[in-house]
Amino acid sequence: MHLSAQQEALLAALQQGDRLQVHRTLDGLKQYRLHRLDASTTVEVPSSAVSGLEQLRLIESNLKFPAATFLLTDRGAAAAARLAQPAQSPVRPRNF
Numbered sequence: 010m011h012l013s014a015q016q017e018a019l020l021a022a023l024q025q026g027d028r029l030q031v032h033r034t035l036d037g038l039k040q041y042r043l044h045r046l047d048a049s050t051t052v053e054v055p056s057s058a059v060s061g062l063e064q065l066r067l068i069e070s071n072l073k074f075p076a077a078t079f080l081l082t083d084r085g086a087a088a089a090a091r092l093a094q095p096a097q098s099p100v101r102p103r104n105f
Contacts, residue, residue: 010065010088015058017092019043020067020081024089029054029079031070 012020023029026046031039041054059079062068067085070077081089 012065012088013058013061015055016062019054019058019062020085020089021093023068023079023081024086024093029059029068030076031059031079032076033074 019029022043022045028044028046029041030044031041033039039056041056041059043052043054045051059068062079062085063070065084066082067088068079069082070079
């Protein structure tokens with residue numbers, strides 16, 4: 010599996026507790042934003058980085074409207090652990 014540097018950074022951020030969300034408007038516009046755990050910043054994320062992680066089944070959405078949150082899958086958590094060697098467990102759809 011080949012990930013871009015941006016996708017690796019997203020996995021590491023999710024592993025550390027940051028929150029990736031897609032914000033949708035009523036007219037269908039989607040904006041992907043990474044919300045830092047400490048609420049210091051919000052970063053715009055290209056949809057291509059997110060869709061690649063979804064296609065690889067490393068993240069999945071909770072499908073909420075207007076702002077769905079992406080969580081690491083078991084496979085995504087394993088990939089993030091290999092990349093970052095974190096000391097804490099990530100938030101995932103299961104095992105939370």
